[in-house]
Amino acid sequence: MAGHIIMAEKKNSNKGMAEKYSARTIELLEPILSENKFQMVDVEYVTEGEENYLRIYIDKEGGISLDDCEIVSRAVELKLDEENLIKDPYILEVSSPGLTRKLKSENDFKFGKGKYVLVMLYKPEDIAGNGNKVKSFCGILEDFDQEKVVVSVDMSSLAKPAKKGAKKNSKTAQKKAAELLKEHPWDGKALVKRSDISLIRLEINDDDFNSSNKEAVEEISLEEPVSEDSSSGNGSFEE
The missing domain is CATH 2.30.30.100 (SH3 type barrels.)
Incomplete structure (x- = not known):
């Protein structure tokens, strides 16, 4: 099962800052992932309905667990709070890329x-x-x-x-x-x-x-014609 953890709510309506948030988050994540031998898959900042999400996708050999997600989530949350990078409310999510992982890098x-x-x-x-x-x-x-x-x-x-x-x-x-x-x-x-x-x-x-x-x-080949010796309509045969 893919690991998934949702942390503190924070929201931001400025879509134009999405790339900046994602890029800086990647920089903050690098030492955390390196220390734990995790792999960066993707980071995205998106708005869905009235909520904004900072989503971090990570992976490792053998797969990511819920505990792995929690380690990364707590560590990166501290760094984000120290910098006050995203000033409005948003929701931080850390998870594995799942079975339908996008190929980007x-x-x-x-x-x-x-x-x-x-x-x-x-x-x-x-x-x-x-x-x-x-x-x-x-x-x-x-x-x-x-x-x-x-x-x-x-x-x-x-x-x-x-x-x-x-x-x-x-x-x-x-x-x-x-x-x-x-x-x-x-x-x-x-x-x-x-x-x-x-x-x-x-x-x-x-x-x-x-x-x-x-x-x-x-399917290209034509089906072989049914032999006249095949079974009759009632499913029985005679010797």
Whole structure:
């Protein structure tokens, strides 16, 4: 279970200061995380409804516990109070990045390499060269550098763009993917510019990825005709 702790309420309505707050918080966090062998994942200052949140996401090998979050929360709260960095009320949250961790930094991408990810684009792109433009898709993050990422695409997510809570590996999606693959042979590798990506994060469901693609490809083959010797309608057979 992901660790999560909420500390004292404080609020700030000045959205323009968000980057300043986040940047300075990162500086204050560095010695705390280094001392405890934790990894910085992300810091964000956001407004949701009438509340403002300073959210800190941390990680470590083996996963973050509630006690780990409390250690960081208490230490950084003292430093923030000493500086009086954020003068209006806000809520401080320290937690692990969870199962759908966003990939932003170099360390994030290293962590995500080889894992199943969701990629969301700023505008629909024809990543397979088959005329089927998509704005989001899933697959295994194979490689990356400063300018691009390479994803081994889950064919069913191409046929049916990924949506939160949607079943990406449905039979309908697999059949559509198979049709596209048959018409436009493709190695399944998508090379996407990072500047075209609005969001890339870890996605649940990688366990079904290989079997899903296998089924999608197998759908290309015509089903074998049923033999006349097959069972009769009543389910019995005669010798």
